[in-house]
Amino acid sequence: MAGILLITKRIHERPAGGREMLCKLNRDCLRDIFGDALSVLELDARPVSGVHQVLEAFQGRIDGVSAAVIAEAAREIERKEISCVFLDGSNLGEIAAQLKRRARDVSIVSFFHNVESRFFLGSFKASRTLHALAVLLASYLAERKAVQHSDVLIALTERDSRLLRRVYGRGATYISPMALEDRRLSANDAASGNVESRDKRYLLFVGGAFYANRLGIAWFVENVAPRIRIKTVVVGKGFETLKTRLETKADIEIVGAVQNLSEWYLNAHCVIAPIFDGSGMKTKVAEALMFGKKVIGAPEAFSGYENVTGQAGWTCATADEFVDAIDRIERVELPAFDLQVRALFDRNYSYDAARARLTRILEPLVRAKKDGSPFTPTSGSRKRPHADESVSDSVPNRGER
Secondary structure: OOEEEEEEEOOOOOOOOHHHHHHHHHHHHHHHHHHHHEEEEEEOOOOOOHHHHHHHHOOOOOOOOOHHHHHHHHHHHHHHOEEEEEEEOHHHHHHHHHHHHHOOOOEEEEEEOOOHHHHHHHHHHHOOOHHHHHHHHHHHHHHHHHHHHOOEEEEOOHHHHHHHHHHHOOOOOEEOOOOEOOOOOOHHHHHOOOOOOOOOOEEEEEOOOOHHHHHHHHHHHHHOHHHOOOEEEEEOOOHHHHHHHHOOOOOEEEEEOOOOOHHHHHHOOEEEEOOOOOOOOOHHHHHHHHOOOOEEEOHHHHOOOOOOHHHHEEEOOOHHHHHHHHHHHHOOOOOOOOHHHHHHHHHHOEHHHHHHHHHHHHHHHHHHHHHOOOOOOOOOOOOOOOOOOOOOOOOOHHHOO
16 A cells, blocks of 8 residues: 555644544544554644744744655655645645645645634634734635645535635535544443542533633623523633632632543533634534533534534523523433433544544545546535434535535
8 A cells, every 4th residue: 555644733642632632533543544554744833933933934834834844744755655645734734735846646635623714713803912813814824725735625514614615715525523532431430439429410611721612601601600500610721720700600610620531521410512603623512422411502512513413412592592401401310421422422423433434535545546546536415414324524526515
């Protein structure tokens, strides 16, 4: 088999954030699929400082991308007879542009964790600083190169694909939704006594303190929490710094960063996701399904989960709808581990599901290049899958629906 080169951010074996978890899962899937044919180049991102680095950032050299990295990738392509480069992030568009100039017969695949320009536009609106504006512009320019110079674009959602088409004139070639490595506790773990049991019911909010999460939980604390009887617990890196601000109303506990999320999910009555802005898919929803928990969330939280939303939880667009849904679920005994909810995760958002999708996308590409025949991305439409079927891995070429 011809070789494949994965270029990704530095992989942590115990990743914390959603993007980091998905990067590791993508690497593990590619290693599982291609074995020794896979080469991996990890990037070390450093803060931009100085006029020279700022100018380079606007050329797409961000998040660890540099002339030295591009040269190393080109050497690896020649040494290992690489036929496909998998760029794990649309922020790596400068690499796509440079490699296409140096090795035109190599297929470039760009995986979009979200639409970066949309994500950082939201961040800029939340914090209108010169730095936020510079990050937005640099991300837009890098992402534009990824769209222009990649043979295949993989997005998490059809919404992201449509947005790519509106912003850059080209939609995704394939849809491959969020997926997570299984980290749930077994029954033996739960019975071992290592997990603290909590008698009082609580709603659980999980997520790092980036702008959409901060705005969402602040809205919930202000508009929903004072009107419900059940406690709300907030877990996630960075929220400990907002403890004083957020614990002033109703029954709110700000925990912040934790070593083990499993026990918090295990003891939660339900998961909440009052998220109103962003791009891509929300990791916290897939994570809740993995732990067999239903989700009460805003429409934005369920973007990409539309096929399973009715089984996964309840969609609430207003404070009144959140209050009504929470009042209803507080009166009933929800399963501590809902097997039907877990089945949604297994079918659509698990490691096995992601591996199957990436196999279908990449193996034909590698075979085509190995045989010397031209590679043409899949085109034409496919029927939208029923909720009980596998999530679609393909959308019409160039986003035409």
